[in-house]
Amino acid sequence: MAERDPLSASTAGARLTVDPAAVVRNWQHLAAMTGGRCGAVVKANAYGHGAETVCPALAKAGCDTFFVALEAEGVDLRAAVPGATIYVLNGIFGTPDSARRHQLRPFISSLDALAEWPDDLPFALNIDTGMNRLGVSVSQALARAATAPAPALIASHFACADTPDHTLNDAQSAAFATVRRAFPAVPASLSNSAALLTRSDAHYDLARPGIALYGGAPVDGIAPLEPTVRLEARIIQVRTAEAGETVGYGAAQTLKQRAEIAIVSLGYADGFLRAAGGSDVAAGAPAAFGGAPTRLIGRVSMDLIAVDVTGLGARRGDFIELLGPDVPLETVARHAGTIGYELLTGLSRRAERVHGPL
Numbered sequence: 001m002a003e004r005d006p007l008s009a010s011t012a013g014a015r016l017t018v019d020p021a022a023v024v025r026n027w028q029h030l031a032a033m034t035g036g037r038c039g040a041v042v043k044a045n046a047y048g049h050g051a052e053t054v055c056p057a058l059a060k061a062g063c064d065t066f067f068v069a070l071e072a073e074g075v076d077l078r079a080a081v082p083g084a085t086i087y088v089l090n091g092i093f094g095t096p097d098s099a100r101r102h103q104l105r106p107f108i109s110s111l112d113a114l115a116e117w118p119d120d121l122p123f124a125l126n127i128d129t130g131m132n133r134l135g136v137s138v139s140q141a142l143a144r145a146a147t148a149p150a151p152a153l154i155a156s157h158f159a160c161a162d163t164p165d166h167t168l169n170d171a172q173s174a175a176f177a178t179v180r181r182a183f184p185a186v187p188a189s190l191s192n193s194a195a196l197l198t199r200s201d202a203h204y205d206l207a208r209p210g211i212a213l214y215g216g217a218p219v220d221g222i223a224p225l226e227p228t229v230r231l232e233a234r235i236i237q238v239r240t241a242e243a244g245e246t247v248g249y250g251a252a253q254t255l256k257q258r259a260e261i262a263i264v265s266l267g268y269a270d271g272f273l274r275a276a277g278g279s280d281v282a283a284g285a286p287a288a289f290g291g292a293p294t295r296l297i298g299r300v301s302m303d304l305i306a307v308d309v310t311g312l313g314a315r316r317g318d319f320i321e322l323l324g325p326d327v328p329l330e331t332v333a334r335h336a337g338t339i340g341y342e343l344l345t346g347l348s349r350r351a352e353r354v355h356g357p358l
């Protein structure tokens, strides 16, 4: 039985179960693939899972390097993993005092930022090898190679790792290999989840998986690892509606036959995307009741969703799964026209959070 957060309201409309042990098993799987050279990307509150819960579990399992996006995330994380190395992907603005105090290492992405950074504090040199997002250019990195102090890490990021055949992957990989040769003594980090799973030439000294830790499928055709969250919403009311009637805002979906409809306490204000709803032209996202597959009907409201429970014996107070082992993340994301990342990082702050097996 999953352990409840004692402060949470058992009257909450929705329940988000997070399984830190599943995240740990996923990390162990990825770490084995990289020969143990594997950190964990835990930005955006560990992709919505709760960094304060997930990160100590990962650290206990042997993960010693974490990546966050923001300095503030790093400050919070420091309390949770006192002994770990923490990199801040978006770099550090303003004074380095807090970074020094909390032992945070910025990804430095420009020569200006490099010039400002104190010589005695460790940093990663981030190199843009073709994505045109963050990083110094390859030639800037090469020009800097002989200059002290040396970075603690050199890093780059793929633009198209989720599309293994894209020609940009090989071009970025080759550019990074050139930089790597100029910094032979510095550990190197290149792969996100997708590259970790598809390119062993990108593993180097430290992989940076995010989404794969959380049960997402970064590459089409490669099965995801274990699911790590289950989102369920409580049924407020079960109603019966007749063929020809419509359901919800905009009368967007017309019933083809008589249906029992569960109205559940979850909506787009909980990060459940509005685009996941159903209409007369597009079926709603999948859901599950007691393991039985079903679907959303009609539009997702701010705080309510209608789910088809015809013949399933659903009653007021029961819970319906909208994401989890019976309702795969990628399927819901596809229905909402987005990716698993967006769904996970937006998940409810209103839901009761429970930790334990799904």
Ligand SMILES: *Cc1c(COP(=O)(O)O)cnc(C)c1O
Pocket (backbone or CB within 6 Å): 041, 043, 089, 156, 157, 191, 192, 193, 194, 208, 209, 210, 211, 212, 218
């Ligand atoms: C978010 C991020 C990652 C992790 O990416 P996933 O696709 O979630 O594995 C790795 N590196 C950088 C620079 C990132 O911004």
